[in-house]
Structures are given as C-alpha cells and as structure tokens.
Amino acid sequence: MKLSSKGQYAVRALIYLSYNSKENSVPVGLKEIAAGESISLHYLEQIFFTLKKAGIVKSLRGPKGGYLLNKKPSELFIGDIIESVEPIEITSCISKSKAKKECGRKSVCLAFDMWNSVSKKITELLNSITIQDVIDEYKQKKQI
C-alpha cells in the first residue's frame, strides 16, 4: 500500500517550489527543481503538465520562466496535489470514474462499505495538511 512516485514527486516538487520561490512571485524552473530534489527532468515535466491542467500551478515560458503556485501555500492541500496525478482509492471497487465498470459483487460484499469509509478518511487526512504546514514544521525543527 504505497503512493506512486508521481504522487511523491509532485508533493516534494511543490514543497520545493514554495520554499524556494521568493514570495511566490518569482518562477522556478524545472531544471532547478529536478536538481534540488533529484528527480528526472523529463519525468518532472510530465508531472508539472498534469499539475498545470489541474490548476495547481501556472507557467511562464522563455528565459527566466518556470512555474508558480496558483494558490497560497496555506491553501494548497497534500491530498489535492496527489489526487491530481493519481486516484486516492484504496480499492478499485470504490472508483467513481465512469471508465471503470462497477464491481459485480458490490451488493453482496461485506467489505465494500468499510473500504469506502477508510478511503474517505484517508482523503480527509491528506486534505488536512497544507504545503505551508510542512514548511512551517521544517523551519521549526531546524531552529531546535
């Protein structure tokens, strides 16, 4: 039961972006993020393309270009970031996407409601943490 690297990278990259962009107004290039977080540049490009489509970041092309957060770090939730690059679904039977066909055992499955409730709680947990929270905690820890 683990998060894919896409989800992990997206979160780490956005923390980096937020932490390293002066007042969230100076765009940060992917080259810098890739180097700073040890992530493949091309792979990161794909991830940021998705993040942009989800409205989480905005981009500036050309020299001195890069990416900017579309929201304040205190309003950007870990869960929203992850959900934009991969579904947060503990089991496929609880999927809401219409592409996936419904599980036939649903009506007789003793576990279905439990999976549903667990998945919901995990989403709530991930959406109770913002990028700002993570940064604040790190700064506090560094001081000690």
Next chain:
Amino acid sequence: MKLSSKGQYAVRALIYLSYNSKENSVPVGLKEIAAGESISLHYLEQIFFTLKKAGIVKSLRGPKGGYLLNKKPSELFIGDIIESVEPIEITSCISKSKAKKECGRKSVCLAFDMWNSVSKKITELLNSITIQDVIDEYKQKKQI
C-alpha cells in the same frame, strides 16, 4: 494509491471465514472461500500460507480440514491483516525493514516527517477496525 489485491483478498477472505465458520470452531476450506469470494484458489493458498506464518489463522489438514481464525473476530484488526501480506508504507523512505537501504535525502527532506506522520495515522485508522465491526455493520444494514 491503492491496496494490492493480496491485501484486499486477505481481508475479504477472513471476513468470509469469520462469517461462515460456526462459532469459529469449524474449519473452512479454501475451496469454499475461493468460490464464495471469487478468488483464484491457488492465489488464495499463497495468501493463507502467509497469514498462517503471521499467526492470524491456524490450519487443519485432511478431509474436513481447512482454516480457523487464531483470534476472536473482535480482536482481529484490518491493519494487522494487511500488514501481514504487504507493508503499509505510503513511501519507501519510511520503511523500517533493514533490507531496504535508507534514503540518502532523509536529513534534508522537507517531506519526510510528513510522510511518516501520515503513514502512522493510516496504520492507526486501519487498526481501529476489527473483522467483527465489519460483520456487525453488515448485519445491521441487512435488517434495515
């Protein structure tokens, strides 16, 4: 972010076992469980082998043999079942197993503590639910 089929099957199979074994003293064969839950028999054998090694079930060989729960359903937690067949680790960097080498970025990683805390909370969540809870809820739902 999803549970592997091993984890899902293990939980479903044990709910079935608990629900269908009279007073938890009559062993239930894998053939029956496989048919009842639409799971491949051979695959289920592997899973139950693991569950036995983890001390979650005990077995009886020969005709009329099968598996029995090693604990009362009210003392058997979803999290323990899942953890016996796959690690509950949101990221590999928080792995406790010595086989996996430690992540080199750990000391400079802003996200590490957050992953750790999230993983812990998910484990707690899964260990707040017992097999008995799931069965009780199902019975209650059926009455309405």
Next chain:
DNA sequence: ATTTAATATAGCTTTTGAGTATATAATGCA
C-alpha cells in the same frame, strides 16, 4: 536571432502484481 524553458508525444525498460503449475505431505474415512 538566439537562448531558455515549457508543451506534447512516443517509446523503452524494469518491476511487480496477479495468477498458474506442479509436486509433496498430512489426515480422515471407507
């Protein structure tokens, strides 16, 4: 015009999930 960096696809490689296959060992029952 040239450089920098994002946009957009296409394709490759490795791992793991999921399931099969097969052989052996123990037990109950006729």
Next chain:
DNA sequence: TGCATTATATACTCAAAAGCTATATTAAAT
C-alpha cells in the same frame, strides 16, 4: 490399507503498469 481431501511449498509465466528517456515543437525574453 488405500484413497480422497486438504494444506504446504516452490517455481514459473504473463501482462500491465510504473518509471523513465528521447525527440520534437512552441513560446517568450533578451
């Protein structure tokens, strides 16, 4: 005793997905 039944134990296959690479193209700043 011997046969059927069920668990134990490995080893192997196959497909899909994860993870990453490669290669253009497009846009903007200087």
